[in-house]
Amino acid sequence: MQFDVARLREAFPILKETVYGKPLVYLDSAATSQKPQQVIDAISRFFLKENANVHRGVHYLSERATEGYENARLEVQKFLNAEHPHEIIFVRGTTEAINLVAQTYGRAHIGSGDEVLITEMEHHSNIVPWQMLCEEKGAKLRVVPIHDSGELEMDAFEKLISSKTKIVAVTHVSNVLGTINPIKKIVKMAHAQGAKVLVDGAQAVPHLPVDVRDLGCDFYALSGHKVYGPTGIGVLYGKRDLLEAMPPYQGGGDMILSVSFEKTIYNKPPNKFEAGTPNMAGAIGLSEAIRFLATLPQSARAEEEKELLVYGTRALSAIPGLTLIGTAREKVSVLSFILEGIHPHDIGTILDREGIAIRTGHHCAQPLMKRLKLPATARASLACYNTRSDIDQLVIGLHKVQEIFR
Amino acid sequence: MNDDLKELYQEVIIEHSKNPRNFRTIENATNSAEGYNPLCGDQLTLTLKLSKNVIEEIGFIGDGCAISKASASLMTSAIKGKKTEEAITLFESVRTLLTLGPESNITSDQVGKLSVLSGVWEFPMRVKCATLAWHTMKNALEGKGDPASTEE
Numbered sequence: 304m305q306f307d308v309a310r311l312r313e314a315f316p317i318l319k320e321t322v323y324g325k326p327l328v329y330l331d332s333a334a335t336s337q338k339p340q341q342v343i344d345a346i347s348r349f350f351l352k353e354n355a356n357v358h359r360g361v362h363y364l365s366e367r368a369t370e371g372y373e374n375a376r377l378e379v380q381k382f383l384n385a386e387h388p389h390e391i392i393f394v395r396g397t398t399e400a401i402n403l404v405a406q407t408y409g410r411a412h413i414g415s416g417d418e419v420l421i422t423e424m425e426h427h428s429n430i431v432p433w434q435m436l437c438e439e440k441g442a443k444l445r446v447v448p449i450h451d452s453g454e455l456e457m458d459a460f461e462k463l464i465s466s467k468t469k470i471v472a473v474t475h476v477s478n479v480l481g482t483i484n485p486i487k488k489i490v491k492m493a494h495a496q497g498a499k500v501l502v503d504g505a506q507a508v509p510h511l512p513v514d515v516r517d518l519g520c521d522f523y524a525l526s527g528h529k530v531y532g533p534t535g536i537g538v539l540y541g542k543r544d545l546l547e548a549m550p551p552y553q554g555g556g557d558m559i560l561s562v563s564f565e566k567t568i569y570n571k572p573p574n575k576f577e578a579g580t581p582n583m584a585g586a587i588g589l590s591e592a593i594r595f596l597a598t599l600p601q602s603a604r605a606e607e608e609k610e611l612l613v614y615g616t617r618a619l620s621a622i623p624g625l626t627l628i629g630t631a632r633e634k635v636s637v638l639s640f641i642l643e644g645i646h647p648h649d650i651g652t653i654l655d656r657e658g659i660a661i662r663t664g665h666h667c668a669q670p671l672m673k674r675l676k677l678p679a680t681a682r683a684s685l686a687c688y689n690t691r692s693d694i695d696q697l698v699i700g701l702h703k704v705q706e707i708f709r
Numbered sequence: 710m711n712d713d714l715k716e717l718y719q720e721v722i723i724e725h726s727k728n729p730r731n732f733r734t735i736e737n738a739t740n741s742a743e744g745y746n747p748l749c750g751d752q753l754t755l756t757l758k759l760s761k762n763v764i765e766e767i768g769f770i771g772d773g774c775a776i777s778k779a780s781a782s783l784m785t786s787a788i789k790g791k792k793t794e795e796a797i798t799l800f801e802s803v804r805t806l807l808t809l810g811p812e813s814n815i816t817s818d819q820v821g822k823l824s825v826l827s828g829v830w831e832f833p834m835r836v837k838c839a840t841l842a843w844h845t846m847k848n849a850l851e852g853k854g855d856p857a858s859t860e861e
Contacts, residue, residue, distance in 0.1 A: 646773065672750065
């Protein structure tokens with residue numbers, strides 16, 4: 304089946320907007336993706352027709368809401384190819400998913416002298432929760448370096464994993480460099496030393512099919528809003544036996560079986576980790592986003608993305624004074640770059656007035672910026688709705704930037 | 710080019726960003742402070758030498774966009790040789806100019822060359838870039854050890 308991007312764009316109402324009188328060119332999907340009409344409709348339908356609290360009422364609407372929420376869990380289970388629905392925990396986003404693991408599994412299993420291994424390309428959300436944990440427990444945070452191309456130094460990785468390593472926390476895809484990391488290999492190395500592996504999948508799920516059983520990882524975290532779903536909803540996948548043995552995260556309603564002032568008995572996963580009224584509309588919106596993804600012809604879409612990445616890489620490389628940051632062999636369509644003598648913020652402001660939205664700054668990866676010896680980069684990140692014309696507009700815009708600074 | 714952009718990136722701004730004045734560390738500085746913009750990672754270090762309440766020497770180093778560099782460069786040129794109270798008064802005027810734009814009624818008599826920064830108010834996301842050096846200067850003069858942040 305062919306990939307009809309013009310028709311696909313029709314599904315995203317926001318792409319018809321103009322910015323400062325110019326047609327919107329949205330190249331910031333790694334920050335957040337735009338939402339297709341069917342996701343917007345699903346959220347709206349929930350509040351218009353189905354809203355009630357879940358897991359509580361015996362009335363019709365509560366049953367409908369519970370069904371919608373639990374069906375969303377099944378949809379995510381299928382999406383990640385998890386073995387059981389109760390391995391899917393709804394959270395606010397990737398950040399909360401990682402914090403949850405650090406604060407429950409981490410606090411129970413990390414002690415003085417133990418090590419947590421992360422990489423140089425991590426987002427702050429996969430650094431700071433581990434730093435906090437290590438500080439509390441007297442454990443050590445160790446960091447796998449990267450090559451200049453933006454690929455992990457796998458030899459160093461292997462050397463850094465030891466019997467002291469209790470958790471390896473690594474991103475599936477870098478939000479700055481676009482690098483796709485060899486997760487299966489990392490999981491094998493970690494498991495050989497008895498370490499558990501958490502994968503930050505925030506940037507991977509919009510681009511790659513993810514099969515948690517094939518990857519073999521112990522935890523996988525993702526955010527709904529990066530994959531055409533709403534904000535405020537994300538997923539933590541965890542292996543059943545690990546989740547069952549883990550202490551709860553937050554206390555409150557829904558995470559209990561019975562409460563008395565003497566003793567509270569906790570509920571089983573996933574409820575054990577979902578205290579309080581959950582983000583029902585968010586979960587339903589996310590499941591609709593997953594259904595939307597399923598309607599796209601997968602191999603044609605992957606082909607299209609690869610072609611667009613090659614096209615964008617060539618077009619940007621042809622601009623004098625432009626350096627691409629992140630040139631891994633395996634990467635998704637994220638194009639980070641710098642322009643000689645021009646700060647990324649100035650690039651961002653000038654492009655903005657042309658209707659072109661890109662991200663500029665440190666991308667919540669300050670240690671990576673330090674490694675790259677850059678204060679910031681400009682980043683154009685693509686999604687299923689981007690076209691060659693978007694890249695062409697970016698190139699024209701960048702020429703205007705250079706004109707102003709000539 | 711868009712008129713707002715022309716106002717923002719005036720020639721003086723581009724020129725100061727490319728050749729920032731007083732881009733150095735002052736030896737034997739009496740006062741210093743660091744400034745951060747946590748949103749974008751911009752960072753600058755300001756050093757100055759006070760003598761009898763007069764800013765005798767002032768310099769800055771750091772990384773930043775054209776707006777923050779030009780603002781720091783223009784600021785150091787403007788307050789060198791001024792009394793600390795005059796520098797603080799200028800800080801207030803510039804901050805008002807940047808946040809209120811034409812409504813601020815700040816005249817070029819009050820801010821002199823710094824009126825080239827008047828285009829920034831049209832770009833709310835960039836006001837912080839322009840004020841970073843000024844907040845840092847104020848902290849340095851007040852002898853505050855805390856780094857200045859645009860998020861205060």
